[in-house]
Amino acid sequence: MQRIAIDMDDVMAETALHVINKINTLTGSNWTKESVGKNHPEFNTHYLPHRDILFQKGFFRDIPVMPDAQEVIKSLQDKYEVFVVSAANEFPLSLTEKLEWLNEYFPFIGWEYTVFCGHKYMIKADYIIDDHPKNLLKFEGKGLLFDAPHNQEVTNYQRVNSWKEIEKILM
Amino acid sequence: MQRIAIDMDDVMAETALHVINKINTLTGSNWTKESVGKNHPEFNTHYLPHRDILFQKGFFRDIPVMPDAQEVIKSLQDKYEVFVVSAANEFPLSLTEKLEWLNEYFPFIGWEYTVFCGHKYMIKADYIIDDHPKNLLKFEGKGLLFDAPHNQEVTNYQRVNSWKEIEKILM
Numbered sequence: 001m002q003r004i005a006i007d008m009d010d011v012m013a014e015t016a017l018h019v020i021n022k023i024n025t026l027t028g029s030n031w032t033k034e035s036v037g038k039n040h041p042e043f044n045t046h047y048l049p050h051r052d053i054l055f056q057k058g059f060f061r062d063i064p065v066m067p068d069a070q071e072v073i074k075s076l077q078d079k080y081e082v083f084v085v086s087a088a089n090e091f092p093l094s095l096t097e098k099l100e101w102l103n104e105y106f107p108f109i110g111w112e113y114t115v116f117c118g119h120k121y122m123i124k125a126d127y128i129i130d131d132h133p134k135n136l137l138k139f140e141g142k143g144l145l146f147d148a149p150h151n152q153e154v155t156n157y158q159r160v161n162s163w164k165e166i167e168k169i170l171m
Numbered sequence: 172m173q174r175i176a177i178d179m180d181d182v183m184a185e186t187a188l189h190v191i192n193k194i195n196t197l198t199g200s201n202w203t204k205e206s207v208g209k210n211h212p213e214f215n216t217h218y219l220p221h222r223d224i225l226f227q228k229g230f231f232r233d234i235p236v237m238p239d240a241q242e243v244i245k246s247l248q249d250k251y252e253v254f255v256v257s258a259a260n261e262f263p264l265s266l267t268e269k270l271e272w273l274n275e276y277f278p279f280i281g282w283e284y285t286v287f288c289g290h291k292y293m294i295k296a297d298y299i300i301d302d303h304p305k306n307l308l309k310f311e312g313k314g315l316l317f318d319a320p321h322n323q324e325v326t327n328y329q330r331v332n333s334w335k336e337i338e339k340i341l342m
Contacts, residue, residue, distance in 0.1 A: 003293060005293075083293060089270060089282040089283075089285050089287070090282055092266075092267045092270045092271070093267060095263075095266035095267060095270075095287065096263045096264060096266060096267060099260060099263045099266075100263070110289065111260040111261055111289050112260075112289030112290050113289060113290065114260050114288065114289060115286060115287070115288040115289075115293075116260070116266065116286070116287040116288070117285065117286040117287070117288075118281065118282050118283030118284060118285060118286075119283050119284065122174060122176075122254060122286075122294055122295045122296060123293055123294070123295070124293045124294070124295040124311070125293060140295070
């Protein structure tokens with residue numbers, strides 16, 4: 001059975017949207033995923049001074065699920081061994097929250113198939129689905145780059161725009 | 172550079188000793204690591220009814236460091252890429268505590284080189300140092316079984332009894 005490593009933030013979870021909503025509230029701005037995608041450097045000048053929100057208790061618990069992620073990942077399990085692989089260890093308070101979040105929205109993924117880490121290149125899998133090119137770069141299997149506002153300029157990986165598109169490619 | 176995956180509980184940390192001390196306090200018994208090693212099934216009849224201690228807040232934060240682990244792991248980093256790989260995701264509250272514990276006792280291991288997971292067979296490494304035979308069984312590299320009270324009967328892996336012994340083998 002082939003193995004897939006699936007990232008959480010901006011792949012299973014709408015993390016960018018959650019960040020944008022927080023920044024809009026904090027700064028009185030009205031950024032959208034689309035406008036951030038078109039001008040990510042300018043968004044960063046508003047976002048980076050507030051990056052401590054990522055370290056606050058509760059931040060990761062409330063993130064909305066990415067559309068269609070639940071149904072498609074459940075069906076992927078019929079054909080693949082699915083691991084969730086999140087580079088979460090920079091955020092110590094996020095880890096318990098991420099397990100709770102997975103239990104709520106993805107109860108069909110057992111804790112044995114969850115990985116919280118830093119680097120991902122030592123994960124042995126056939127596919128990785130991730131929004132960060134750095135996680136695809138040294139990965140031994142095939143990388144699928146999940147479309148996100150912050151990766152619009154990346155061209156050297158197969159881009160996927162939705163879970164429905166992933167379903168077509170992998171099922 | 173070759174890569175080593177190092178387990179935390181009963182390899183970097185004296186977890187069995189910590190459990191034994193807690194059980195002695197709870198049940199008024201006087202088990203030692205040696206007596207548990209000689210009669211693990213009987214110890215389990217005392218321990219398993221109290222296994223909820225593993226899920227309590229604070230349990231993992233207070234575990235003593237395994238003798239010589241700090242010095243030897245620091246020297247291993249000169250020759251190997253060292254990852255800490257702990258099957259901790261069964262214990263959601265342990266994760267933040269384990270990061271804090273690592274920061275205190277092993278500040279020279281960055282969060283990028285920490286992995287909290289369930290299964291370990293999808294970790295790509297040349298060596299794994301672990302006290303649980305199940306983690307060595309499907310591992311692609313060489314397994315070193317760290318001596319622990321609960322693995323005394325295991326004979327099909329190279330056993331290491333201390334960090335000084337590991338240093339001799341790997342350095």
